[in-house]
Amino acid sequence: MEPVDTLILGPLVVTMDAGERILDTGAVAVREGEIAAVGTREELAGCEAAETIDATGRLLMPGLVNAHTHLGDSLFRSLVEELPLEAWLERLWISEREFVSRESVELGARLSLAEMIRSGTTCALDMFWFPEAAADAALGAGFRLVTGPIFFDFDGPDGVSVEDRIATGERWLDRYAEEPLITPCVQPHNALTVSPDGMRAARGLADRDGILFHTHCSETATEVRQTIERFGRTPVAHLDELGILDARTVLAHCVHLDDDDFVRLRRAGAAVLHNPLSNLKLGSGIAPVARMLEEGIPVALGTDGPVSSNDLDMWTAMRFAGLLQRGVHMDPVITPALEIVRMATTVGAEALGLGNRVGQLAEGYRADLILIDLDRPHLTPMYDVYGHLVYTVGRDDVRSVMVDGRWAMRDRALETIDETTVLAKMEQLAAEIERHAARLEPA
Numbered sequence: 001m002e003p004v005d006t007l008i009l010g011p012l013v014v015t016m017d018a019g020e021r022i023l024d025t026g027a028v029a030v031r032e033g034e035i036a037a038v039g040t041r042e043e044l045a046g047c048e049a050a051e052t053i054d055a056t057g058r059l060l061m062p063g064l065v066n067a068h069t070h071l072g073d074s075l076f077r078s079l080v081e082e083l084p085l086e087a088w089l090e091r092l093w094i095s096e097r098e099f100v101s102r103e104s105v106e107l108g109a110r111l112s113l114a115e116m117i118r119s120g121t122t123c124a125l126d127m128f129w130f131p132e133a134a135a136d137a138a139l140g141a142g143f144r145l146v147t148g149p150i151f152f153d154f155d156g157p158d159g160v161s162v163e164d165r166i167a168t169g170e171r172w173l174d175r176y177a178e179e180p181l182i183t184p185c186v187q188p189h190n191a192l193t194v195s196p197d198g199m200r201a202a203r204g205l206a207d208r209d210g211i212l213f214h215t216h217c218s219e220t221a222t223e224v225r226q227t228i229e230r231f232g233r234t235p236v237a238h239l240d241e242l243g244i245l246d247a248r249t250v251l252a253h254c255v256h257l258d259d260d261d262f263v264r265l266r267r268a269g270a271a272v273l274h275n276p277l278s279n280l281k282l283g284s285g286i287a288p289v290a291r292m293l294e295e296g297i298p299v300a301l302g303t304d305g306p307v308s309s310n311d312l313d314m315w316t317a318m319r320f321a322g323l324l325q326r327g328v329h330m331d332p333v334i335t336p337a338l339e340i341v342r343m344a345t346t347v348g349a350e351a352l353g354l355g356n357r358v359g360q361l362a363e364g365y366r367a368d369l370i371l372i373d374l375d376r377p378h379l380t381p382m383y384d385v386y387g388h389l390v391y392t393v394g395r396d397d398v399r400s401v402m403v404d405g406r407w408a409m410r411d412r413a414l415e416t417i418d419e420t421t422v423l424a425k426m427e428q429l430a431a432e433i434e435r436h437a438a439r440l441e442p443a
């Protein structure tokens with residue numbers, strides 16, 4: 001075998017590959033950002049490598065895919081709490097309008113990327129103002145990001161008018177089309193904030209490049225009721241009737257679905273992005289995930305933004321995804337742990353159109369992988385690997401993170417983000433945001 005850049009020797013390897021193999025004492029070789037080989041320690045031990053890592057006693061698996069988030073929202077985490085959803089959003093948007101800028105969003109994105117890398121996430125789908133800010137932050141951090149132009153029927157804090165959104169979107173997509181770490185997508189907010197014409201125009205833009213179409217759908221009972229009042233059909237039916245629902249469509253939430261919605265989702269091959277933490281924290285409800293899986297609807301997993309779930313931790317999201325279905329159905333075998341791990345790896349990658357590049361440790365895939373410490377009281381012993389990954393492992397157990405063959409975190413030290421500077425800048429800006437918010441409080 002030709003020499004490789006990095007050779008990781010000896011860990012328990014959870015491949016999530018086509019055969020979902022687990023190698024007790026495995027090895028993975030990485031060359032030019034790609035997984036060159038996966039095998040047993042004996043098979044790869046003789047391989048010549050620029051860097052060899054002894055990972056005996058650790059667990060190696062694909063990096064986690066956070067399929068729905070809003071990175072820039074970390075600027076406002078916990079600023080507004082304990083309000084009903086509509087009042088909460090209204091209050092939050094006042095601060096957004098005042099403080100959202102190209103520069104602040106990039107700072108928020110860096111902060112979120114640091115949090116995600118620390119917790120073992122290597123790829124995320126982001127929807128926020130100034131998507132170029134998040135894209136540039138991701139490029140700087142060596143992080144894999146799916147993002148792109150967003151659409152609302154009002155002028156946003158980004159200074160782009162409703163009329164200019166398509167042209168601005170086209171320029172955005174042209175600019176990031178060739179970046180290997182950036183996967184462009186098109187993302188209107190939802191069916192109530194974007195008109196049918198706006199939805200169709202956004203869809204046209206996604207079709208121009210054959211890229212992913214991402215929107216919020218059926219998140220709350222109120223949203224579903226208002227969509228029915230306005231259009232005479234549910235949000236899922238509305239998108240379907242607009243000709244928007246297909247295998248390149250991903251829908252965040254889908255908490256409130258009727259029987260017809262299930263038929264339409266299944267027929268379209270659209271994927272659902274499940275966000276248990278924000279659905280619970282915002283009191284939106286519990287998505288019918290077990291039924292989606294039963295009907296063959298792909299379900300990927302996300303955290304949602306840091307203002308709605310207050311956390312970008314995919315381990316917590318995985319745990320809740322499993323616990324919720326079991327509690328609701330009073331069934332201890334529903335949504336097996338392996339199914340949840342798939343949501344956060346292979347299915348997440350497939351939903352985002354990256355299924356042939358990331359989400360598994362297999363030859364020819366990009367080297368997005370994480371190392372987890374196992375020599376800890378709460379992880380010892382380990383009889384059931386997937387059960388451990390969903391119900392026991394936490395973000396502090398993540399030791400090292402590689403994206404596209406480059407270390408983003410090594411032995412718990414971030415390699416691509418200057419965390420101290422990011423935190424200091426954030427503290428400074430947060431003081432301003434807080435002073436401004438204090439002036440808004442009723443006397």
Ligand SMILES: [Zn+2]
Nearest residue numbers: 216252304305
């Ligand atoms: Zn969202």
